Amino acid sequence: MAQQFEDKFHRKFYYLRLSVTDVCNFKCTYCLPEGYKPVDGEKSSFLSLPEIKRVVKAFADCGTSKVRITGGEPSLRRDFNDIIHAVASTSGIDKVATTTNGYRMAKQVGQWREAGLTHINVSVDSLSPRMFHQITGENKFEQVMAGIDKAFEVGYEQVKVNAVLMNSFNLREVPAFLNWIKDRPIQLRFIELMQTGEMDHFFQKNHVSGATIRTQLLNEGWVPKVRQANDGPAQVFVHPDYKGEIGLIMPYEKGFCETCNRLRISAKGKLHLCLFGEQGVELRDLLQEDEQEADLIARIQTQLESKSVSHHLQDGNSGATPHLASIGG
Template sequence: MLLDTYGRIATDLRVSLTDRCNLRCTYCMPEEGLQWLGKPDLLTDDEIVRMVRIAVTLLGVKDVRFTGGEPLLRPGVVGIVERCAALEPRPRMSLTTNGIGLARTAAALRDAGLNRVNVSLDTLRPDVFQTLTRRKRHDDVIRGLEAARDAGLTPVKVNTVLMRGINDDEAPELLQWALDHGYELRFIEQMPLDAQHGWQRDDMVTADEILTSLGGRFTLTPEPDAARGHAPAERWLVDGGPARVGVIASVTRPFCRACDRTRLTADGQIRNCLFAREESDLRGPLRDGAGDEEMAELWKKAMWGKKAGSGLDDPVAFQQPERPMSAIGG
């Protein structure tokens, strides 16, 4: 098991397939100038599959989420999914994407064994989308969402970050749209993981603000804590259900005590927390010929040192990680 000193057990693995992205979201990266990882630094497809196999067969991981950057930019993504689906025991597999490549890959990913997707979409307005992402790709994301739903990669979850003065007035409109199209919407507080380190706590749209905005149009009933489990999203039934909306309040309502995640970066580093400032190198031992059992022990050691919390609840002492979200994986 991937156990830490606080008794938490990591059963959810996030695997970053690349640090590259075809959008330039303002809360994630600058418009240009970000240094990408070189190809020799990236884990190969075989190395990724081996690391997932070690996690699933030796360390008790049950859920695998492929992330980026934008994971659909990885040429071998379908093959990676297919090979991981053949593992025993078979992990539940999902993928977090900006949706741009889903229209052409959703059916192939389903056939390979992917269970579902999370798609990032912050606005229903193409002009606002261009402002936020610096790209004219709104229609591509909408088509990607439809393709994922039609392929049966359900529930299709939509991740939305609200930015003050840009799209913070869209919360009720976004929820109604998600209800109309059969998507499950999750609002995420903007987190301090931008490459330019420009995040300001006072600029963030908080969970309380989001819920107040939604409450003006919908009746929200909190789900019991037991229904949430280890999930980061607090969820509410919308107008009595069965439709739900979630809010991930990483900053104002940290959920570190229930964290069950471990992260593998695209260059083979283990991160035991999204906001960690330290990493444990597994790529080196992997390429130096370490066996599966040795790799598993190194991974367990990396998780044993996990801190009690992310530190986000201490505005004075918190230090943002050097790596941005695109290089960490969600």
């Protein structure tokens, strides 16, 4: 194995978030309220399967053990099953996850599992079909719920559900969400709304601190769960009376970046050191031949020397990220 990817703050990177498309068929209020619009019209320019195999192998050879396949909506790729299989077949990768809006899960999740997908995150921002439609722009609540049921049916022991907390939309649903996971092995992850370049006013109106939810949980007997090395950024809480778990993702909390263990590759082959960093570093020229791996690894490691100690969200600076779909959230 090559040297472990590590930055100058001695953070090691076990976790790759790999975007395979920035196309999405939902119009979520906090991400793509006007729907997907191609930046340059080059739909065919997303990473090919051979390029995906090469970048994942390079990361695995440098200590990465978990890959999350993201988008946009990753299941819009016709070769999504092949992508899952390619990632899962890479030596050293033991967790293969995806984040999906769930609209294809009821029909396809069995195929995803057979291809090697080990973990699933589904975005469900409301348990009210009406509010779900209002937030996502799509009347697909029942299909998404059926998809979660199907995931358990085909053998997943736990499903993670992401809900972006928004003051004007779903904050009042927190008790209903807690009740929903009482008898279901779902890790419900409340994600703080994050400011991006296109969403300043919406952010000011709707941001809710996850710390208020954490205080409520601790008062109700929830306790923190121990983190694993390749876990994501959520603070996870468990309760003896609940089958489900609660995760809180709070990027505005002091120290959030201290445990950063993940890097991002965009759907067009750029390395992003931070979700809220700058424009990204081109890697695609080094993804054309297997023999380029040493140069690819060297370029990534060189860039890690410039990774900042923290994002600057708390200062109102969201970097060059126009919206979360652009580099896979």
